[in-house]
Amino acid sequence: MLKSNTELIESIKNDSPEFRELFNEHIRMEQDLEALLSLKYYPPEVEAKIKEIKKQKLIGKDKMERIAVEYQKRFSSN
Secondary structure, eight states: OOTTOHHHHHHHHHHOHHHHHHHHHHHHHHHHHHHHHTOSOOOHHHHHHHHHHHHHHHHHHHHHHHHHHHHHHHHHOO
């Protein structure tokens, strides 16, 4: 839902501090992940960090999706 709807994302970011923080954290984690994945060799601790970042990104994305669904329900019923 959120991937293709930048207008919705911007609206929710303006209205929801929680969503805005989750979104910004998601961007930071994506940047960290890209940096780690650019390495030619992954020592075990880097592999563990990559897995943890992916897990945290997914948790955050799920929370953002829930907020977006609630936001749409709230504003579509008006």
